[in-house]
Amino acid sequence: MAHWHNGVDHMSDKRVAVITGSGRGIGKGIAERLARDGYCVVIADLDPHTAQETARELTDKGFAAASVAGDVSRKEDHRTFVQTAVDEFGRLDTYVNNAGIAQIKLLQDETPEDIEKIFSINVYGDLYGIQAATEQFRKQDDGERIRKIINASSIAGHIAFDLLGAYSATKFAVRGLTQAAAKELGRDHITVNAYCPGIVGTDMWDLIDEKMVELKGGKKGQYLKQYSQSITLGRVETPADVADYVSYLASPGADYMTGQSVQIDGGIQFI
Numbered sequence: 001m002a003h004w005h006n007g008v009d010h011m012s013d014k015r016v017a018v019i020t021g022s023g024r025g026i027g028k029g030i031a032e033r034l035a036r037d038g039y040c041v042v043i044a045d046l047d048p049h050t051a052q053e054t055a056r057e058l059t060d061k062g063f064a065a066a067s068v069a070g071d072v073s074r075k076e077d078h079r080t081f082v083q084t085a086v087d088e089f090g091r092l093d094t095y096v097n098n099a100g101i102a103q104i105k106l107l108q109d110e111t112p113e114d115i116e117k118i119f120s121i122n123v124y125g126d127l128y129g130i131q132a133a134t135e136q137f138r139k140q141d142d143g144e145r146i147r148k149i150i151n152a153s154s155i156a157g158h159i160a161f162d163l164l165g166a167y168s169a170t171k172f173a174v175r176g177l178t179q180a181a182a183k184e185l186g187r188d189h190i191t192v193n194a195y196c197p198g199i200v201g202t203d204m205w206d207l208i209d210e211k212m213v214e215l216k217g218g219k220k221g222q223y224l225k226q227y228s229q230s231i232t233l234g235r236v237e238t239p240a241d242v243a244d245y246v247s248y249l250a251s252p253g254a255d256y257m258t259g260q261s262v263q264i265d266g267g268i269q270f271i
């Protein structure tokens with residue numbers, strides 16, 4: 001478990017966030033934004049190199065960041081992520097369950113191994129993150145200060161996509177976990193919300209596009225372009241677009257909001 005930081009002083013008013021899957025993509029965008037908001041950030045990712053690189057980019061800019069490698073499908077790794085926040089920055093305020101994977105397959109072709117893998121990362125991973133963050137929040141003497149858990153769902157967690165059936169099911173499940181956890185943890189002054197991005201131009205969408213070409217034919221980029229035509233605002237979403245909303249969820253301005261899974265998709269779905 002590699003980690004690295006810039007030795008920031010422990011100050012009482014600072015806020016500390018763990019963001020899983022933040023070595024690249026949306027998670028990286030969230031980490032950059034929360035750092036700019038004044039958070040000390042822990043970059044947690046399966047890939048130690050991208051995690052370290054992202055943390056280094058942030059510390060080079062003068063922000064407080066540490067990195068830790070681990071797998072969100074392993075319960076004990078979430079404890080390590082939380083412990084890194086505590087060891088490096090003294091506390092935990094916000095836990096972002098961002099890491100997730102996609103699979104592009106007809107439901108008929110899903111194997112037990114496929115299902116086990118995607119649910120382990122996208123669903124069990126979020127549950128273990130909720131558990132580890134809650135364990136730490138309950139140890140802290142924070143009075144009525146609101147602590148936050150923020151989960152990555154998707155527009156596919158509101159309306160399922162074909163060829164993304166298992167993925168859609170995991171993202172529906174994230175909404176369920178978000179609601180139940182919000183109900184169970186409200187009295188602990190912990191809020192639980194989810195963000196539901198639309199079509200974000202990350203490696204995940206490169207993979208979706210590539211696999212759709214394999215399954216349905218056509219050429220590279222065709223499916224990203226085709227799906228993007230449904231975006232009212234007329235352009236593909238960026239990690240920064242998602243991060244703007246997560247920044248709000250992670251701020252005191254959202255302290256009275258819990259159990260919600262809001263679509264931030266440039267206007268694709270209107271439910």
Ligand SMILES: NC(=O)c1ccc[n+]([C@@H]2O[C@H](COP(=O)([O-])OP(=O)(O)OC[C@H]3O[C@@H](n4cnc5c(N)ncnc54)[C@H](O)[C@@H]3O)[C@@H](O)[C@H]2O)c1
Pocket residue numbers: 020021022023024025026027044045046047050070071072073098099100101102121152153154155196197198199200201202203204205
């Ligand atoms: N890209 C989109 O259009 C889109 C849309 C809606 C929702 N989302 C969700 O947003 C989240 C981030 O997506 P992204 O597009 O940035 O994906 P991405 O594939 O670009 O990045 C995912 C990151 O998570 C890490 N990761 C993967 N498995 C992990 C594991 N088991 N443990 C720890 N880290 C792991 C990867 O190493 C990578 O750094 C995911 O939950 C995804 O389902 C993405």
